[in-house]
Amino acid sequence: GRLYTEEDPLVILTSDTLKQTLFNSSTAWLVQFYSSWCGHCIQYSPTWKALAGDVKDWSQAIRIGVLDCAHEKNFDICKEFSIHFYPTFRYFKAHSTTFDIGKTYRGADREIQTVRQLMVNFLQNHTRRDWPAGCPPLEPARTENIQSLIGLKSDHYTAVIIEDEESYIGREVILDLMPYEGVVVKRILNSEKVLMEKLGITTAPAAYLFYPNGTHAGMDVQKRIRFFFSSFLKLLPGVHRKQPSSVQQPEQAAIKDQSKSELFKEFDKSKVYMVDLESGLHYLLRVELATHKTLEGVELKTFKDFVTVVAKLFPGRQSVVKLLETLLEWLISLPLEKIPYEAILDLANNKMRISGLHLSERVQWLGCQGSSVALRGYPCSLWTLFHVLTVQAASRPDALANTALEDDPLAVLQTMRQYIGTFFGCRECGKHFEEMAQESISQVKSLDEAVLWLWRKHNQVNARLAGSMSEDPMFPKTQWPTPDLCPTCHEEQDGLHVWNEDMVLAFLKKHYSAANISPKYTSDVHPEAGSVVANKAISTPSSVLIKGLKPSPDGVPKHMKQTDRRGTGGIQKEPNLPFLGLGFSGVDMSLCVLLYAFSCIFLMLMFFFFRVRSKRWKIKNHRPFV
Numbered sequence: 001g002r003l004y005t006e007e008d009p010l011v012i013l014t015s016d017t018l019k020q021t022l023f024n025s026s027t028a029w030l031v032q033f034y035s036s037w038c039g040h041c042i043q044y045s046p047t048w049k050a051l052a053g054d055v056k057d058w059s060q061a062i063r064i065g066v067l068d069c070a071h072e073k074n075f076d077i078c079k080e081f082s083i084h085f086y087p088t089f090r091y092f093k094a095h096s097t098t099f100d101i102g103k104t105y106r107g108a109d110r111e112i113q114t115v116r117q118l119m120v121n122f123l124q125n126h127t128r129r130d131w132p133a134g135c136p137p138l139e140p141a142r143t144e145n146i147q148s149l150i151g152l153k154s155d156h157y158t159a160v161i162i163e164d165e166e167s168y169i170g171r172e173v174i175l176d177l178m179p180y181e182g183v184v185v186k187r188i189l190n191s192e193k194v195l196m197e198k199l200g201i202t203t204a205p206a207a208y209l210f211y212p213n214g215t216h217a218g219m220d221v222q223k224r225i226r227f228f229f230s231s232f233l234k235l236l237p238g239v240h241r242k243q244p245s246s247v248q249q250p251e252q253a254a255i256k257d258q259s260k261s262e263l264f265k266e267f268d269k270s271k272v273y274m275v276d277l278e279s280g281l282h283y284l285l286r287v288e289l290a291t292h293k294t295l296e297g298v299e300l301k302t303f304k305d306f307v308t309v310v311a312k313l314f315p316g317r318q319s320v321v322k323l324l325e326t327l328l329e330w331l332i333s334l335p336l337e338k339i340p341y342e343a344i345l346d347l348a349n350n351k352m353r354i355s356g357l358h359l360s361e362r363v364q365w366l367g368c369q370g371s372s373v374a375l376r377g378y379p380c381s382l383w384t385l386f387h388v389l390t391v392q393a394a395s396r397p398d399a400l401a402n403t404a405l406e407d408d409p410l411a412v413l414q415t416m417r418q419y420i421g422t423f424f425g426c427r428e429c430g431k432h433f434e435e436m437a438q439e440s441i442s443q444v445k446s447l448d449e450a451v452l453w454l455w456r457k458h459n460q461v462n463a464r465l466a467g468s469m470s471e472d473p474m475f476p477k478t479q480w481p482t483p484d485l486c487p488t489c490h491e492e493q494d495g496l497h498v499w500n501e502d503m504v505l506a507f508l509k510k511h512y513s514a515a516n517i518s519p520k521y522t523s524d525v526h527p528e529a530g531s532v533v534a535n536k537a538i539s540t541p542s543s544v545l546i547k548g549l550k551p552s553p554d555g556v557p558k559h560m561k562q563t564d565r566r567g568t569g570g571i572q573k574e575p576n577l578p579f580l581g582l583g584f585s586g587v588d589m590s591l592c593v594l595l596y597a598f599s600c601i602f603l604m605l606m607f608f609f610f611r612v613r614s615k616r617w618k619i620k621n622h623r624p625f626v
């Protein structure tokens with residue numbers, strides 16, 4: 001296959017585009033001329049992609065490109081640029097109007113940190129005349145300029161990085177924050193003793209923050225490294241990514257207006273919310289599926305697998321879990337090859353009025369709230385749901401036993417893949433997700449790896465969507481979990497941000513565990529057990545529901561045992577006793593017993609009544625033979 005694709009965060013150049021891209025460009029360029037048959041280039045390509053991802057936010061100042069000299073079409077251009085060896089790295093200044101074949105980089109090594117620091121040096125080689133338009137100043141600020149900020153009110157934050165002369169952190173953070181508005185980053189050298197003393201800073205690197213309201217304080221980050229400083233600043237309230245083009249400005253205004261009219265509910269981003277998950281399930285079952293009149297073939301199989309996974313793993317409220325379990329029992333007991341959607345809807349709406357089954361028909365987002373109705377919401381809840389499910393599968397490996405999906409570490413991921421490809425309304429999303437799955441899903445060998453795979457892929461999507469139209473300016477797409485949520489998840493190796501995956505796994509298992517799901521805003525009224533009991537006995541299609549029920553070997557009904565094992569943080573309702581697979585509540589059962597006792601007594605009374613009567617009759621009509 002090709003070494004680089006359109007999905008990579010870099011620009012693929014060809015003979016048709018190279019010159020027009022480089023000449024008089026508003027940004028500087030670093031281009032790798034490679035050859036797709038050169039083993040070295042192949043081995044180096046992951047590093048180059050990682051570098052491009054690392055400096056993606058610098059693109060208004062300097063951009064990364066590649067050109068394949070082994071492509072027949074590019075033979076001439078590579079000759080014209082005097083490329084003799086592969087790979088060759090060339091820098092091109094911004095705004096160059098004369099023919100320029102670039103400056104070849106021959107550095108100490110080709111490691112990411114070395115190349116990235118050279119990119120900074122190269123940017124600083126520009127003069128005031130050819131300085132890339134979007135690039136802020138990289139030189140250290142003057143003491144007076146920082147001192148004058150003290151007590152000054154402003155419409156933005158100013159962050160000051162204090163560092164020694166050799167350090168690159170300040171310049172890297174300045175470049176990292178380039179596409180964001182609401183914050184200005186400056187750097188100052190720790191040789192400025194007077195200022196250091198005034199701000200009370202003793203060690204470098206350090207960061208200081210001047211707030212819009214005129215106050216100032218040291219920046220509180222767990223690790224004094226580039227990623228932590230940049231992340232902290234990107235997540236400040238009021239700091240967000242600039243919109244890509246001015247075309248979107250009116251829309252932006254509309255977003256702000258709507259957020260004012262709709263009441264924004266406070267939430268804690270270190271929690272997962274049950275209302276988001278239930279709203280997502282509601283939307284999935286009642287809205288997304290509704291576009292399919294009947295389900296058959298792949299669709300039916302996909303839906304069955306989805307229901308299996310949620311019925312067995314969703315750590316939800318009793319009423320919702322019961323509804324999913326009933327749906328599952330009904331699906332597996334039906335030998336039909338085609339199921340009308342209406343039948344599914346009837347079950348989702350509990351038309352049979354089985355007590356204790358309920359899924360709210362409200363869409364209410366909390367952790368998935370967007371700043372406008374078009375943003376976040378359902379896709380956010382779907383990601384959240386599947387993260388919860390992979391974590392549940394890893395913590396309860398036997399949960400899918402006796403189902404079509406048992407003993408498969410990929411069960412949840414494959415179900416998600418099928419669902420996204422078959423039903424998810426966003427076709428493009430489905431295509432992308434399928435590409436990612438084809439590339440690497442087969443490497444997943446355990447339930448823990450499945451948790452990490454989904455996390456990794458979600459971050460890949462976040463990286464791709466950062467700065468795009470579907471990004472909510474109030475919730476910028478970041479590599480998640482951010483350092484404020486999990487400081488130990490982040491490390492720096494040779495100047496490059498790396499994840500500590502053991503820590504990430506531990507964090508995911510905690511964050512998406514049942515214990516971390518908040519029941520906030522979930523309470524809603526639904527038909528209580530007693531009020532529908534008479535009705536149910538008549539209208540339950542029990543012939544359908546009872547079929548296909550397999551009691552477990554120890555006599556304890558399957559779904560009872562499972563619901564007991566889900567820790568739902570005390571939000572379950574009164575437990576229902578399973579009887580013939582139907583959800584009878586305690587009230588139902590006692591009424592049954594009472595009715596039974598009454599009918600026994602009645603029958604006995606009848607029996608004695610007739611016995612006594614027949615005896616009397618015999619005596620009365622007794623005529624002894626003469």
Ligand SMILES: Cc1cc2nc3c(=O)[nH]c(=O)nc-3n(C[C@H](O)[C@H](O)[C@H](O)COP(=O)(O)OP(=O)(O)OC[C@H]3O[C@@H](n4cnc5c(N)ncnc54)[C@H](O)[C@@H]3O)c2cc1C
Nearest residue numbers: 376379380382383420428429432433455458459470475480
């Ligand atoms: C399978 C799938 C594919 C998609 N593909 C596309 C696409 O190609 N193009 C497009 O425009 N939109 C796509 N979307 C939608 C997009 O990914 C977002 O869901 C949507 O833009 C809403 O974003 P959000 O800010 O609410 O956060 P989301 O990305 O929806 O994330 C929801 C929550 O999950 C948590 N989270 C974030 N990252 C991670 C992670 N790595 N691991 C675990 N938890 C995390 C955070 O708490 C976050 O708030 C896709 C959605 C799905 C479900």
